[in-house]
Amino acid sequence: MGPLLRTVELFYDVLSPYSWLGFEVLCRYQNIWNINLQLRPSLIGGIMKDSGNKPPALLPRKGQYMANDIKLLRHHFQIPIQFPKDFFSVIIEKGSLSAMRFLTAVSLEHPEMLEKVSRELWMRIWSKDEDITEPQSILAAAEKAGMSAEQAQGLLEKISTPKVKNQLKETTEAACRYGAFGLPITVAHVDGQTHMIFGSDRMELLAYLLGEKWMGPVPPAVNARL
16 A cells, blocks of 8 residues: 555635745645645635735835745746736736636636646736736636637636635635635645645645655756756
8 A cells, every 4th residue: 555645735816926836836746745736726815804914015015025036936946937017906906806716617617627727827927917807818828728718618607606606715715714814825634633834935844744855846856847
């Protein structure tokens, strides 16, 4: 019998750049660490409201730190991440509700596509400085991820249904119950215990909890392919 497969949940929103970093690290390590990675599309606005938190970029010093941080992390994580030119319009005003509802529909109907579609939405907003709020933008991301136009359109038509809206709400509430005050959070279920880890810079701690080896954000097996 092989080592026991541990369940690790990632609660994320494509509006969050640090969610993208955590997402890619966990995708890189899921086979190395033998984990059952479960992706949980959530709404960061709902979590902020529930916890009384505010986006860090609303505070000037935090905003400047975040901009510099992202520049450094782009190279350290080897992810093509960069700030949108009109940050406040993209992040604060437009938000991600439609995109996260679409990802929720993907998780319900085509879970095998969730990783790729999530990545393409992050690529649009956090790498190419492209829209993720308009229907055609969401469809473009889905098709770039490998979905047929018919599949993508069918999912888009479901984002306003009670099933999809309720699922996104339930996932967001689950993140809040785990203690989320922002995103991403990683929830590890190990030896009958549940551990919630905030952010993308605690993966070494996650490795410790799993009894696994941390080899940096780009483990050698992945680095050889990049």
